[in-house]
Amino acid sequence: MNNIVLIGFMGSGKTTFGRWVSRRHNRKFYDTDEYIEKKQNTTISEIFATKGEEAFRDMETETVKELSDTLDNCVISVGGGLVLREVNRELLRKLGTVVYLKASEEELCKRLSKDTKRPLLQGGGLHEKIHNLMEQREDIYLDAADMIVDTQKMSFEQMYTAIIKNMED
Numbered sequence: 005m006n007n008i009v010l011i012g013f014m015g016s017g018k019t020t021f022g023r024w025v026s027r028r029h030n031r032k033f034y035d036t037d038e039y040i041e042k043k044q045n046t047t048i049s050e051i052f053a054t055k056g057e058e059a060f061r062d063m064e065t066e067t068v069k070e071l072s073d074t075l076d077n078c079v080i081s082v083g084g085g086l087v088l089r090e091v092n093r094e095l096l097r098k099l100g101t102v103v104y105l106k107a108s109e110e111e112l113c114k115r116l117s118k119d120t121k122r123p124l125l126q127g128g129g130l131h132e133k134i135h136n137l138m139e140q141r142e143d144i145y146l147d148a149a150d151m152i153v154d155t156q157k158m159s160f161e162q163m164y165t166a167i168i169k170n171m172e173d
């Protein structure tokens with residue numbers, strides 16, 4: 005246990021912050037998307053294109069099950085849609101402290117404006133896509149989280165300090 009689990013919308017910074025925590029505070033880093041890409045030996049975009057979203061969601065569930073028994077003192081970045089399944093939310097809770105990294109739709113739009121790797125956001129109308137998905141997901145992120153961190157108001161160091169304080173309380 006004692007793991008930090010990062011959830012939130014695409015572009016909220018789960019991977020970037022997770023890697024920073026890993027380097028700066030010496031925790032082993034896992035990223036569910038990278039885990040799946042390595043195991044399947046292909047990209048997330050290719051999985052969506054050839055096998056479809058449901059097959060990808062099954063891979064996410066498998067990944068969380070595989071991770072959940074083994075990790076200690078790690079930081080784990082979780083794909084933005086992984087919490088959609090209740091079974092995954094339960095497994096994440098067992099894995100560690102679940103932190104929702106929050107950013108406004110405008111900010112997410114800026115951060116993702118040049119993205120080509122996230123299949124759910126390709127093909128134009130980025131702001132509308134983000135808005136529609138956020139409408140479906142925000143309550144789920146809030147429900148899944150032990151704590152919320154506003155990524156637009158804090159530095160990474162401040163975010164980390166807030167998370168550790170929450171874990172110690």
Ligand SMILES: Nc1ncnc2c1ncn2[C@@H]1O[C@H](COP(=O)(O)OP(=O)(O)O)[C@@H](O)[C@H]1O
Binds near residue numbers: 013018
């Ligand atoms: N706190 C932040 N402030 C500004 N830009 C950020 C922040 N966190 C991440 N980014 C940028 O947003 C983009 C998406 O970040 P990423 O870590 O890939 O998000 P996620 O893993 O949640 O999808 C990257 O270009 C990253 O540099």
Ligand SMILES: O=C(O)C1=C[C@@H](OP(=O)(O)O)[C@@H](O)[C@H](O)C1
Binds near residue numbers: 082086
């Ligand atoms: O929100 C989603 O449904 C997804 C988020 C992505 O991960 P990031 O949140 O790391 O971008 C990746 O798992 C896939 O493209 C689907």
